Amino acid sequence: MRNFGLSIREKSIVCIGFMGVGKTTVGKMLARRLYRNFIDVDVEIEKEFSMPIPQIFETYGEKAFREKEKELIRKFSQQPLNVISVGGGAFLQEEIREICMTNCVVLFLDITWESWKERIHILSDSRPLLKGRSLEDIERLFYERQSIYSLNHSTLQVDNFQAEEAAEYIADALKLSWEIHAPHSN
Numbered sequence: 001m002r003n004f005g006l007s008i009r010e011k012s013i014v015c016i017g018f019m020g021v022g023k024t025t026v027g028k029m030l031a032r033r034l035y036r037n038f039i040d041v042d043v044e045i046e047k048e049f050s051m052p053i054p055q056i057f058e059t060y061g062e063k064a065f066r067e068k069e070k071e072l073i074r075k076f077s078q079q080p081l082n083v084i085s086v087g088g089g090a091f092l093q094e095e096i097r098e099i100c101m102t103n104c105v106v107l108f109l110d111i112t113w114e115s116w117k118e119r120i121h122i123l124s125d126s127r128p129l130l131k132g133r134s135l136e137d138i139e140r141l142f143y144e145r146q147s148i149y150s151l152n153h154s155t156l157q158v159d160n161f162q163a164e165e166a167a168e169y170i171a172d173a174l175k176l177s178w179e180i181h182a183p184h185s186n
């Protein structure tokens, strides 16, 4: 789909950030607040393979997962008016970074390591990249990944926000920026 004519308020919003920061939870709430479609790329990948992510990694390997991730992000990022939550590893791929930065508004949900590690017990089973790793290994991955998320249009530090508060804050900030960019258009 051609999207050269998309105005800032029509562009899809892409949530990036480390596993478990809240991209899926906040993204869904944000979509509801903005009356947009919500797309969780991980869910779409699971549908394509007809199996949950840990099983995709086991059966087909991470490379096949990353290829499908790229293909789907290419498709959804060019559509208008989506809120798209991508997996925490999506921005490792240069092509994904480029497509998202060009076609969408990229929102980085950031969290400190201290807050993040409180959540680890609810994440490990569903994230193959966390399973069986030591806390030190995960901390290293956390800091390594920070550099890939530094490419974004906007960042929100979520440590002190409940998910719904984060969604409200983002929706209000976006609406304000849309007003500033185009005060008289609908």
Ligand SMILES: Nc1ncnc2c1ncn2[C@@H]1O[C@H](COP(=O)(O)OP(=O)(O)O)[C@@H](O)[C@H]1O
Binding pocket: 017, 018, 019, 020, 021, 022, 023, 024, 025, 026, 085, 119, 122, 158, 161, 162, 163, 164, 166
């Ligand atoms: N702001 C928040 N405060 C506390 N817990 C949160 C927050 N956002 C998400 N969570 C919880 O953290 C877990 C991971 O959230 P999820 O949205 O799946 O993250 P991601 O999509 O970034 O991997 C979920 O159990 C979710 O309920």
Ligand SMILES: O=C(O)C1=C[C@@H](OP(=O)(O)O)[C@@H](O)[C@H](O)C1
Binding pocket: 017, 018, 019, 020, 023, 024, 042, 053, 086, 087, 088, 089, 090, 126, 127, 128, 129
């Ligand atoms: O960081 C990663 O490489 C991954 C993050 C996961 O998504 P969430 O960030 O939504 O947990 C999922 O895509 C997969 O397990 C790989």
Ligand SMILES: [Mg+2]
Binding pocket: 023, 024, 025, 040, 042, 085, 086, 087
């Ligand atoms: Mg998610």
